[in-house]
Amino acid sequence: MTTALIADDEPLLAANLAERLRALWPGLDIVAIAANGVEAVAALHARRPDLAFLDIRMPGLTGLQVAQAARDTRVVFVTAYDEYALHAFEHAAIDYLLKPVTDARLAQCVGRLQRQTAAPPDLAAALAALAPRATAPALSWLTVGHGDTTRLVALDEVLYFEASQKYTDVVTRSERHLIRTPLKELLLQLDPARFAQIHRGIIVNLGAVAHIQRDLLGRQQVHLKLHDAVLPLSRSYAHQFKLM
Template identity: 80%
Template sequence: MTTALIADDEPLLAASLAARLKALWPALDIVAVAANGVEAVAALNAHRPDLAFLDIRMPGLTGLQVAQAARDTRVVFVTAYDEYALSAFEHAAIDYLLKPVDDVRLAQCVSRLQRQTQAPPDLQAALAALNPAPAASSLAWLTVGLGDTTRLVALDEVLYFEASNKYTNVVTATERHLIRTPLKDLLPQLDPQRFAQVHRAVIVNLGAVARIHRDLLGRQQVHLKQCADVLPLSRGFAGRFRQM
């Protein structure tokens, strides 16, 4: 059975699209309806649907940002974008629906999806045309797990990252999480204007730094605004903080 996710911050439009899809495609299993971008990414991670109908303008994360997490999911954008943007979608063989969604156009979309059996198209190429961003700053959130629960942690909430063997501790003002990505693999994905390595085992959010303190032995330490933790600042990484 083909599974699908619908994400739209307008509940009536989401419910209408779900009902019309079921009428056109009775075998389609709509596994989740998300009200915003964050819920949509969580649903993608939890259900791994075959299809995702994504509104482009949603609170939290846009449909374009959500689509970056849709690695094995065919995406249909629900959009009011102009013809230039739509042509980019078509070039990558990604379908789209213009609001308000026309019945005939929706039926054409369903027919196309039912016929399409090949692997998902090059979504990243289309996204690059619409939402270009440096690769080093592409990471906007982290997916963390606790038991059967999947959560999203925005990068803005992270105070610092700390290496822990092959894993990494993610520390916010109120929580600590352990992720499987090693610190050395995480660093290239972070925006260098927002995050800096202060020790071989520590990366800090620059916006969370309150002050740099030097103790009696000449060792430098990073003090944070929202956390009592004190982080070591190695000499090799101290240059960036001389103005603080």
């Protein structure tokens, strides 16, 4: 029986992909569904699946980083990346699914995987081609609208970012601004040494964190130094603070 891992930080999308894969491939055994990159690497080592469907944009480790731990596992990237990345995948014969994944494209991918008998291709070419994007300089300031004017907000001023439907709230000590960049896209532009995702809808400035507290129900909450907001810390992201 063919085994598979699915890794996506959006549970509904992961569950939907699993359901559709089972319908198209009754003999496929989905042995693990990981909610982030760290869980995905652990599952790769523990379960050694034949296939891994990896979302590229995940907290902790990206799908590209997780793929480096895939030795005898054939990787399928599930991505909303632009054509630059897709060209790199095609050039290296790497399987990928572009979000939102259509039924026809998923069926095509499944058919190809069922027919493949050769060893998984070397991922080095695709990952090397994507390296320039991974090393792009992090943001240092944001452009935000303020009435009839445009303002620059330094990243040092930002306490946290919060998803707001299709937009993102930028919260400073005394103001709240709305930008059009989605949270997932914004995360890729931030310095991971300064900002961390703590919830599917929240990114926090690590320098603004005062302490992390567990309530009576066992839920973890992030308290800030200069703001009275109390932010939820999801279990999927708690590993980032184990040494704090």
